[in-house]
Amino acid sequence: MNEGLISFLSQFDGHKAFVKMISDFAGTDATSTISFFIYLAACLAVVGVMATIGGLGTYAERKISADLQARQGPNRVGPFGLLQMLADGVKMILKEDIIPSAADKPMFIMAPMLCIVGVFGSLAVVPFSSGFILSDLNVGVFYLLGISSLVGVGIFIGGYSSNSKWSMLGGMRGASQIISYEIPVTLSIIAIVVLSGGMSFGTLIGGQGGFPHEWYILHNPFTFIAFFVYFIGALAETNRAPFDLPEAESELVSGYHTEYTGMRFAFFALAEYIEVFVVCGVAAALFFGGWKVPFDLGTGEAFSALPPIIAKNIGQILQLGSFFTKTLLLYYVVIWIRWTLPRLRVDQLMTLCWKYLTPIALFNLIMIAVWAYAFDGKSMFELFTAMGSGSTGGH
Numbered sequence: 001m002n003e004g005l006i007s008f009l010s011q012f013d014g015h016k017a018f019v020k021m022i023s024d025f026a027g028t029d030a031t032s033t034i035s036f037f038i039y040l041a042a043c044l045a046v047v048g049v050m051a052t053i054g055g056l057g058t059y060a061e062r063k064i065s066a067d068l069q070a071r072q073g074p075n076r077v078g079p080f081g082l083l084q085m086l087a088d089g090v091k092m093i094l095k096e097d098i099i100p101s102a103a104d105k106p107m108f109i110m111a112p113m114l115c116i117v118g119v120f121g122s123l124a125v126v127p128f129s130s131g132f133i134l135s136d137l138n139v140g141v142f143y144l145l146g147i148s149s150l151v152g153v154g155i156f157i158g159g160y161s162s163n164s165k166w167s168m169l170g171g172m173r174g175a176s177q178i179i180s181y182e183i184p185v186t187l188s189i190i191a192i193v194v195l196s197g198g199m200s201f202g203t204l205i206g207g208q209g210g211f212p213h214e215w216y217i218l219h220n221p222f223t224f225i226a227f228f229v230y231f232i233g234a235l236a237e238t239n240r241a242p243f244d245l246p247e248a249e250s251e252l253v254s255g256y257h258t259e260y261t262g263m264r265f266a267f268f269a270l271a272e273y274i275e276v277f278v279v280c281g282v283a284a285a286l287f288f289g290g291w292k293v294p295f296d297l298g299t300g301e302a303f304s305a306l307p308p309i310i311a312k313n314i315g316q317i318l319q320l321g322s323f324f325t326k327t328l329l330l331y332y333v334v335i336w337i338r339w340t341l342p343r344l345r346v347d348q349l350m351t352l353c354w355k356y357l358t359p360i361a362l363f364n365l366i367m368i369a370v371w372a373y374a375f376d377g378k379s380m381f382e383l384f385t386a387m388g389s390g391s392t393g394g395h
Helices: 005-009 013-026 031-068 084-094 105-125 140-161 165-196 201-206 221-237 262-287 294-299 308-338 346-374 380-389
Strands: none
Touching: 005 031, 013 031, 031 084, 031 105, 031 262, 031 308, 084 262, 105 140, 105 262, 140 165, 140 201, 140 262, 165 201, 165 221, 165 262, 165 346, 201 262, 221 262, 221 308, 221 346, 262 308, 294 308
């Protein structure tokens, strides 16, 4: 049913014994039913954790921006202001839900739902660890690019359906920049797919190691450039500054969600912060080794003296720690950039994409394919090591 979480749990005798007990009690094979409920529980857990991270993202945004500007930030609601996100949630729930009388009501209601569905749907292939990925699809990259595009559709529909010139301008900006920046982002991802030889995130991470010289970002000069192309494009796709033109409050009041109130507005904000986590997690998987841990500690073999189930669980905890550390560090950089760089103009935004990032991404894709063929996929570190030992490989 699922090549990620369920296959991992199937290794343990406790899971097998539980399935057998339920099957004997029910008088039929309950494997599929149990797998479904385990998968459902895992999905609900991921949604709950990501919703919490989305809320904490608003807190982190305020505290980091305050630190950069020598302010205090939230410090009254709860210890260190940590309960500020709960106060915001209560405020959003209690606010009146208003739909403009001239709005296209079905599309107005559907827009924030599309954003939420697109973001939560992309979590299915985010590789938190080797044993905790909801579904390690063999076309995981293709699925991710497809499902995440719903966010752009939701932003455009939100602006279009509001029957407001400010919202319409924000929606048009959002559609144009998201569609445009998908090209360099996709080309940069495909470059890593070419290097690794597969589109599943398990394959992408499996080709890397736990040490920095084993990550794809340092594999060759072109993957190093590909990361920055991907990261800049991801900032634009998530509408983060300096590419936050769809919600430029200084000129559009609030952009595509100007007419939204209460929880509908909250869904747009929640989708943005979770999407930032997703693109940072994908960057960690593509370029920084994902959940890989140095010295193969994540496999649990280093703890072979312990019972196998404990050793594997320790390995999974280390993998989760590795993935979240890399992802949250990139998350910090995203917030840091917002409060450091000024917003671009629309023409500068499009010029950067079509005249610079897209040609660079296309050139990178070709050169990475050439590198993989010429050097049998070996990294710079492997080539230097081979040269030092007097043996080289390649065509």
